[in-house]
Amino acid sequence: MTKTTENDAPEPLATTKPLWxxxxxxxxxxxxxxxxxxxxxxxxxAFDTLREHDQALxxxxxxxxxxxxxxxxxxxxxxxxxxxxxAVFLTIAGGFLFGIWFGTLLVVIGxxxxxxxxxLIAKTSLGEGLREQAGPWLRRMQxxxxxxxxxxxxxLRLIPAFPFWIVNIVPAFLGVKLRDYxxxxxxxxxxxxxxxxxxxxxxxxxxxxxxxxxxxxxxQPAILTPILGLAALALLPVAYRKLKGRRRAV
Numbered sequence: 156m157t158k159t160t161e162n163d164a165p166e167p168l169a170t171t172k173p174l175w176x177x178x179x180x181x182x183x184x185x186x187x188x189x190x191x192x193x194x195x196x197x198x199x200x201a202f203d204t205l206r207e208h209d210q211a212l213x214x215x216x217x218x219x220x221x222x223x224x225x226x227x228x229x230x231x232x233x234x235x236x237x238x239x240x241x242a243v244f245l246t247i248a249g250g251f252l253f254g255i256w257f258g259t260l261l262v263v264i265g266x267x268x269x270x271x272x273x274x275l276i277a278k279t280s281l282g283e284g285l286r287e288q289a290g291p292w293l294r295r296m297q298x299x300x301x302x303x304x305x306x307x308x309x310x311l312r313l314i315p316a317f318p319f320w321i322v323n324i325v326p327a328f329l330g331v332k333l334r335d336y337x338x339x340x341x342x343x344x345x346x347x348x349x350x351x352x353x354x355x356x357x358x359x360x361x362x363x364x365x366x367x368x369x370x371x372x373x374x375q376p377a378i379l380t381p382i383l384g385l386a387a388l389a390l391l392p393v394a395y396r397k398l399k400g401r402r403r404a405v
Contacts (some may be wrong), residue, residue, distance in 0.1 A: 205248060205358065216252050224253065228265040235269025238320040242266070246348050250355025258352040259345065266348070267341045270323045274336055277327035297329045303396070305335040309389040312343020313382055346382050347373060 205212070216223045231245050245265075249258035300307060308331070311322045326336055350373050373379060 202244065205251060212252060224257075224261055227252070228261050228268070231262060231265025232269035232272065235266050235319070235323070236272045238273070238323075242319060243351055246351040247355035247358060249348075250352030251358045252355075255349065255352050255356045258355060259349045262348045262352060263341055263345055266344055267337060270319075270340050271333070271337055273320070273323045274327050274333070277324040300326075300329050301331060303393045304329075304331045305339055306389050306393050308336060308339030309343045310386045312339055313346060313386040313389065315347070346385060350378055 227249060231242075231249070234241060234245060246258075246262045249262040252258065253261055304326070308322075308326060311317065373382075
């Protein structure tokens, strides 16, 4: 009979965080969201803001380019985290202030950072408790989704069939890995961000004419078709795995 040494003893099971600690990040977020809507901050996310402060914003970018870029990323991340309406406006503003390529990069970084923040809050505050209370149906759904989580999330990011904030939090309930979530978000929102940043890059002419930019441009076949093609490519590995599984079953 072998003796169990202190080093061989099993590690103690990790204890679940107290409920108040799990809900604290969510509570802070809700307070910030309430303040944002109470002070009507979304009113600044309008084209009139760019029209009124056009020259001042351009001067600020030229004088403090690094500081302005960092500030833009932080504002975009905060807007996404508190789910303020106006992401399209901010994306256009990114192209307007920083150009197509650099503006797209800043938008993608800011949006991904904000999405990760809300994902982590939802996962720690609600995801664990939901999975504990839910029945086998959630576990089956979680297993099916996570088998191809990266591909599914890429499609959801490429084709905004659901509001951005919903796609931010639902994967947290399904136990999606942070790595897959971050990669899918970063690359999935890139095509759409590039389109709207391109609109922003030519916004100066539109502002001078007193017009509004055409936000429906992304629905034009010449732009929508390539995005749908990327979504189809993202689903090809899923179709291949399912077909391979069926052949093995036969």
